Amino acid sequence: MAEDRKEPPFDGGSQPVPHQKDPVPGPGRSAAQVITLIVSVLIVAALAVYIFAR
Incomplete structure (x- = not known):
C-alpha cells in the first residue's frame, strides 16, 4: 500500500529553506502607536483630574 504512493527520494539531512526578509513596519503602524x-x-x-477634584 505504501509503495503505491509516489514520494520524492529522501536525501538525508535537513533541506535548505529559502530566506525571507524580515517585515519592516510602515508608517501606518507608527501612527497607530502614537495615537x-x-x-x-x-x-x-482625566482620571487624575477626577480623583483630585473630589
Missing part, C-alpha cells in the same frame, strides 16, 4: 499613546495619556490625565 494609542496620546489616548492613554489623556485617559490617565
